Structures are given as C-alpha cells and as structure tokens.
Amino acid sequence: MLPNSIMTALNSIRLHIFSNPGRICVFLVFLWAQFTIISLARTPTPCFPDRSSPLSVRYVKIPSPNATTSTAPAAPEPPPPRYTDDCPSGRVYAYDLPPSFNRDLVPTACTDLDPWNWQCGIAPNHGYGRAASELRRTLPGDFHKSWYHTNEFTLELLFHHRIHKHKCRTLDPDLATAFYIPFYAGLAVGKHLWGNDTSARDRHCELMLTWIKSQKYWKVMNGSDHFISIGRITWDFRRLTDPGKSWGSSFLNMPSMQRVIRFIIEKHPSDEMDVSVPYPTGFHPKTSDELAGWQSFVRDHKRAALFTFIGTDRNRGEDDLRRLLMDQCRRESSSCRAVDCGVSDCARNSSVTLLPLLESEFCLQPKGDSFTSKAVFECLVAGSVPVYFTKAAYEEQYEWFLPGEQESYSIFIEQEEVRSGKVTVKEVLKRYSKEEIQRKREKVIEIIPRIIYSKPNAGVKSFRDAFDIAVDGAMERIKDEKEWVDFL
Incomplete structure (x- = not known):
C-alpha cells in the first residue's frame, strides 16, 4: 500500500483533471506524444541496415602484395649485380668524352691506306678498314671475308668500338669496377710529331686530363681504376726535359697518368703501367668457325x-x-x-x-x-x-x-x-x-x-681475342687493387 501522502497527491491530480473534460483531452494528447517519441527512439533509422535481419554478404577480391594497378607506378627493377659469372671482375664504364678528344681527331681526307700518310685508312669501318676484296682471287673459299685493310695505328678506334659492345659494360658509373678513357692520344699527338711545336703535341693531352680529373669517379682512386688504349709506341709519349730530346709528347710523363693502365703497341720495359698489346693486323674473323x-x-x-x-x-x-x-x-x-x-x-x-x-x-x-x-x-x-x-x-x-x-x-x-x-x-x-x-x-x-682483334658485330664468337685478354686483365688487376684497399 502506498503511503498516505502519495495517495493524497494522486487523488488531487485525478480530481483536477477529471473535473474538466478539456483537460482530459490535453492529458491524452500529452501521453500520445510521449509514446511516439519513445517509439521513434527505439526503432532503427532507415539510413542504417537493420542489424537484426540476416546479412547480405558481398565478397571483394583483395589484390596480392606484388600486383600492380593502373594508378600505382611499377616498382623499379633492382640494378644488376656488380659481379656475375659472366663478369667475375666487375663492370666497365666508358666515358662519353667531348668529341674533340676522339671523333674530331679521326682524319677523313683519305679513305684507303697511303704509305706516305700514316693516318690514311684509320677512319673506315670503326678502324678495321675496308674489306681486302683483292684476296678473293688468291685465297680459297670465303677466307677473304675475314681480311681488311687495317692501319697499324688504329688501336684506339678498335678498342673504343669494342668496349661499347663489351658484355660487362655498364651505363651506370656507380656500378663500375673499371673506367675506360676513349681518348685518341695517338691521333692527337701523331699529327704534330714531325713539327717543332712541342706544346701542340701536349695540348690535347693536357686538356683531356683537365676534363677527366674534374669527374667524381676519377677522384675516388686518382685514376688507378682507369685504363686507356694508345695507338702508337710508348716512345712517342715520353719527351724528356733535355732540349736535345725533343721527340714526342710528354703525355706519359704527366703526373696524372702515372696510375692509369695504358694498352700500347710497344711498351716501356720498366713501366708496369704500360701493357703492350698486339699491333692490329688485317685478319678479323667474325666467328670461331672462321x-x-x-x-x-x-x-x-x-x-x-x-x-x-x-x-x-x-x-x-x-x-x-x-x-x-x-x-x-x-x-x-x-x-x-x-x-x-x-x-x-x-x-x-x-x-x-x-x-x-x-x-x-x-x-x-x-x-x-x-x-x-x-x-x-x-x-x-x-x-x-x-x-x-x-x-x-x-x-x-x-x-x-x-x-x-x-x-x-x-x-x-x-x-x-x-x-x-x-x-x-x-x-x-x-x-x-x-x-x-x-x-x-x-x-x-x-x-x-x-x-688478333675479331669483328664480333657480325656474328657470335666463342674465343677470347687480344681485346678480351687485355680488358679482362686490366679489370682483374683493378678489382684486386680495390679489394686490397678495402682490406686495409
């Protein structure tokens, strides 16, 4: 039973409402409004799914981690390794020298060999020279196809051409073990050998060294991981200070050249940086079968x-x-x-x-x-x-x-x-x-x-020629030196 005070209050409210019929209507409207508000609050709104009903499941394919989409760029391929089975001594980078140090030095005035002009015959066919077609009448079969009119001073062009086709060449100097300098020193100096202007014999050499020493890859080892080919004998590049010894250039006496490996057709016997390589002959087979x-x-x-x-x-x-x-x-x-x-x-x-x-x-x-x-x-x-x-x-x-x-x-x-x-x-x-x-x-x-120096651009060879032996030897030498420096 409710307390007397509460019962007294309820009776008062009932008498107050029911004593006036208009007040009953107001009271009923108030109750209906309260019921509506409570109902709306307990019922989920139409903009959300009814979580009490069964779910309609839709499967979405998730892309794999290696898959690429049209909007995401493909991941860059990793650089090739520095050392591989095919390139056990690493990779070689050939500088892109200004043409004044190589291409512009190649004479174009004559197209065949001239016994009175040492420069003739150098330019054609990347230094190999023109085909010796006259041998067709004297050699059996197709042997004449391996023979060319090759100038004896064309070593620089042959090496430059072959280094661009080398299996271990890299276009990224950061991946290189060795660096090739395609400077045509023999052509630069040779044209001035019989004149009296000794400064002219050194001009291109000095300018090239200024350029190469500005390259950041030279500065790493001061040129000891660089090599060059020279198409004349070593004595043409060792001019002494004695006024009576005026022959040649002083290129190989310059301080910056003291650590560079030089492939040269005749070396100085006591200079370990000189490596004598064979004179180019006219025989350039294209395949091992030839x-x-x-x-x-x-x-x-x-x-x-x-x-x-x-x-x-x-x-x-x-x-x-x-x-x-x-x-x-x-x-x-x-x-x-x-x-x-x-x-x-x-x-x-x-x-x-x-x-x-x-x-x-x-x-x-x-x-x-x-x-x-x-x-x-x-x-x-x-x-x-x-x-x-x-x-x-x-x-x-x-x-x-x-x-x-x-x-x-x-x-x-x-x-x-x-x-x-x-x-x-x-x-x-x-x-x-x-x-x-x-x-x-x-x-x-x-x-x-x-x-010999083969001509592999027209076929695949399976033998090592003079070029391969020279470059492989230089790269192995440079690799060994770098490993020794790292060890120390």
Missing part, C-alpha cells in the same frame, strides 16, 4: 720457300741490318721470298705480303724504327715462324699474349754475327728439321686467337 678454318688452312698450306723478308730498302748504310737481310734474301731467291715495300704496293694490296708469308717456313723480323712492328704479327697470323735479331723485340713485351718461352715459337739469331759475316740466315735456318719447324708452327697456330 678462325678454326684459317688455322687449318695455314697448318696445311704448302710452303715452298725457306724464309721471307718483307721490308723497305732505305739505304741507311752498308752495315744496316735490314739492308743486309734484303741483299741476302735476293741472292738466295730459290730459298727466300724478298718483298720490297718501297717499290711494291704493300699497303693497298694484301696479296703482296700475305702470299709470301704463307709460302715460307720462316719470316725475318729485324728491328725497324722501334724494337717491335706490325710485321711480327702478320707473320704469326700467316703461320710462319718469326726470326728475331734482338731480344728487345720480345723480352718484356706482349707477356699477356705470347708464350714466355720464346724458343717455343720463334728463332733468335744474334744480329752482330750477321753483320760481321760469321753466319748467314740461310745457314742457321737449314739446321732445323721438319719436325722442329712443325712444332714451332703448331705453337704459332695456337696463339693466333690471342693476337
């Missing part, structure tokens, strides 16, 4: 002559060795093939020199303007055994390319004995048996791939 075919051809070729001498009678004096050898060869015409390039078209007709070499067991290689010459490598490519008259022609030269045992592939005759008349070349050479000559020839044939 090379193997040529090796078989020179092995089996009939050699009717005992020896040959190819040179120029320069009338330097009665005791000049080259003149003495030419005279001996002419007197022994039944045993020797004499070719005087002073009267024969040796430069433009490859048959003049190649055929006598193919027909001879031995080829004579006396000293010329320098200790080495292109003729040595032309002799070897023809499968003829070279005869040296000075040890400087092979000692401490071409160590990466020729056998260390000189007697395994060549003959040595002391030049003073020839000059004095104690011996004749024919007498010495006739002492060798056919078996001894054949063993030497086999060694010569074995080293042919190592002394």
Whole structure:
C-alpha cells in the first residue's frame, strides 16, 4: 500500500483533471506524444541496415602484395649485380668524352691506306678498314671475308668500338669496377710529331686530363681504376726535359697518368703501367668457325720457300741490318721470298705480303724504327715462324699474349754475327728439321686467337681475342687493387 501522502497527491491530480473534460483531452494528447517519441527512439533509422535481419554478404577480391594497378607506378627493377659469372671482375664504364678528344681527331681526307700518310685508312669501318676484296682471287673459299685493310695505328678506334659492345659494360658509373678513357692520344699527338711545336703535341693531352680529373669517379682512386688504349709506341709519349730530346709528347710523363693502365703497341720495359698489346693486323674473323678454318688452312698450306723478308730498302748504310737481310734474301731467291715495300704496293694490296708469308717456313723480323712492328704479327697470323735479331723485340713485351718461352715459337739469331759475316740466315735456318719447324708452327697456330682483334658485330664468337685478354686483365688487376684497399 502506498503511503498516505502519495495517495493524497494522486487523488488531487485525478480530481483536477477529471473535473474538466478539456483537460482530459490535453492529458491524452500529452501521453500520445510521449509514446511516439519513445517509439521513434527505439526503432532503427532507415539510413542504417537493420542489424537484426540476416546479412547480405558481398565478397571483394583483395589484390596480392606484388600486383600492380593502373594508378600505382611499377616498382623499379633492382640494378644488376656488380659481379656475375659472366663478369667475375666487375663492370666497365666508358666515358662519353667531348668529341674533340676522339671523333674530331679521326682524319677523313683519305679513305684507303697511303704509305706516305700514316693516318690514311684509320677512319673506315670503326678502324678495321675496308674489306681486302683483292684476296678473293688468291685465297680459297670465303677466307677473304675475314681480311681488311687495317692501319697499324688504329688501336684506339678498335678498342673504343669494342668496349661499347663489351658484355660487362655498364651505363651506370656507380656500378663500375673499371673506367675506360676513349681518348685518341695517338691521333692527337701523331699529327704534330714531325713539327717543332712541342706544346701542340701536349695540348690535347693536357686538356683531356683537365676534363677527366674534374669527374667524381676519377677522384675516388686518382685514376688507378682507369685504363686507356694508345695507338702508337710508348716512345712517342715520353719527351724528356733535355732540349736535345725533343721527340714526342710528354703525355706519359704527366703526373696524372702515372696510375692509369695504358694498352700500347710497344711498351716501356720498366713501366708496369704500360701493357703492350698486339699491333692490329688485317685478319678479323667474325666467328670461331672462321678462325678454326684459317688455322687449318695455314697448318696445311704448302710452303715452298725457306724464309721471307718483307721490308723497305732505305739505304741507311752498308752495315744496316735490314739492308743486309734484303741483299741476302735476293741472292738466295730459290730459298727466300724478298718483298720490297718501297717499290711494291704493300699497303693497298694484301696479296703482296700475305702470299709470301704463307709460302715460307720462316719470316725475318729485324728491328725497324722501334724494337717491335706490325710485321711480327702478320707473320704469326700467316703461320710462319718469326726470326728475331734482338731480344728487345720480345723480352718484356706482349707477356699477356705470347708464350714466355720464346724458343717455343720463334728463332733468335744474334744480329752482330750477321753483320760481321760469321753466319748467314740461310745457314742457321737449314739446321732445323721438319719436325722442329712443325712444332714451332703448331705453337704459332695456337696463339693466333690471342693476337688478333675479331669483328664480333657480325656474328657470335666463342674465343677470347687480344681485346678480351687485355680488358679482362686490366679489370682483374683493378678489382684486386680495390679489394686490397678495402682490406686495409
């Protein structure tokens, strides 16, 4: 039972309402409004789903983490590794030098070899020269297709062309182990060698070094991870301060060049940064099959002559060795093939020199303007055994390319004995048996791939040539030095 006070209040309200019918209507309207408000508050609004009813599930495919969409950019590919099975010594970067240091130096005035102009024949065919089509009439099958009129001073162009096709070349210098400088030093200096302006011989060299030293990759090791090819002998770049020693440029004496590896056709014997590489010859096979075919051809070729001498009678004096050898060869015409390039078209007709070499067991290689010459490598490519008259022609030269045992592939005759008349070349050479000559020839044939520059742009080769040996050797040397520096 409710307390008396509450009962008294309720009775008062009831009497107050029901004593007036209008007040009853107001009271009922008030109750209805309260009920409506409570109902709306408890009922979900139409803009939200009714969570009490069963859900209608819709499956949406979630993209995988590796998938790309049209709006999101593809992730950049990772850079290739610095070292791979194909590039165990790393990658090489070739600088894009201003053309004044290479392309602008290439002469275009002549298109073929000219014996009186050393620059002729350099420009055509990336330095390989024009095809030696005249050999079509003298060589069997398609052997003539591997032969070109190649200038002996074209090394810089050949290396520049081949480095762009190197399997380990990188366009990103940050990935490089070694850096190639495509400066045509031989062309820059050669045109001024016979003038009196020594500063002109150094001008391009100094400007190139100024440019290269401004590159951040040079500054990392001050050039010791850089290499260059030079198409003339080392003595053309070592001008001394003595006024009487005015020949050549001072390029290789400049301080900035002291740590750069230089591939050069004749090196300084006591400079470890000089690496002598073979002179370019006219033989540039495109495939390993072409090379193997040529090796078989020179092995089996009939050699009717005992020896040959190819040179120029320069009338330097009665005791000049080259003149003495030419005279001996002419007197022994039944045993020797004499070719005087002073009267024969040796430069433009490859048959003049190649055929006598193919027909001879031995080829004579006396000293010329320098200790080495292109003729040595032309002799070897023809499968003829070279005869040296000075040890400087092979000692401490071409160590990466020729056998260390000189007697395994060549003959040595002391030049003073020839000059004095104690011996004749024919007498010495006739002492060798056919078996001894054949063993030497086999060694010569074995080293042919190592002394030539192939032309791989027209085919795939499977042999290492002189270019491969040189670049691989330089990169291995640079890699070893960098690892040693990191170790320290």
